[in-house]
Amino acid sequence: QVRLVESGGGLVQAGDSLRLSCAASGRTGSSYVMGWFRQAPGKEREFVAAMTWTGGTINYGDSVKGRFTISRDNSKNTAYLQMNSLKFEDTAVYYCAGAGIDYRSMSRPADYSYWGQGTQVTVSS
Numbered sequence: 001q002v003r004l005v006e007s008g009g010g011l012v013q014a015g016d017s018l019r020l021s022c023a024a025s026g027r028t029g030s031s032y033v034m035g036w037f038r039q040a041p042g043k044e045r046e047f048v049a050a051m052t053w054t055g056g057t058i059n060y061g062d063s064v065k066g067r068f069t070i071s072r073d074n075s076k077n078t079a080y081l082q083m084n085s086l087k088f089e090d091t092a093v094y095y096c097a098g099a100g101i102d103y104r105s106m107s108r109p110a111d112y113s114y115w116g117q118g119t120q121v122t123v124s125s
Helices: none
Strands: 002-007 010-013 018-026 033-039 046-052 056-060 068-073 078-083 092-100 119-124
Touching: 002 092, 018 033, 018 092, 018 119, 033 068, 033 078, 046 068, 046 078, 046 092, 056 068, 078 092
Parallel strands: 010 119
Antiparallel strands: 002 018, 018 078, 033 046, 033 092, 046 056, 068 078, 092 119
């Protein structure tokens, strides 16, 4: 099993920046892809960003391209999501997730086997 713990959420104003962290523990070798998703009240879970732990492949959702950056520190088994120029519509619970090497699509929640508990990000307008 892989355990994922997010941190770094909070209340910010529009235009501010925030960095989320996702610490992985347990059988981290079984997690090949680290992804970030978000879910706002009444909406479906939305793909934000994902990358392989090797860093060879990185993808972003259209709504965050150019504003968010995903990164990782393999020595700490930690992934990060740097969020800049935050907008009101970025308000959501943000989840990190892990997928195995047999994943089919980085943007599909069903391909991820491991999920964190989520961290709330609230952007005031």
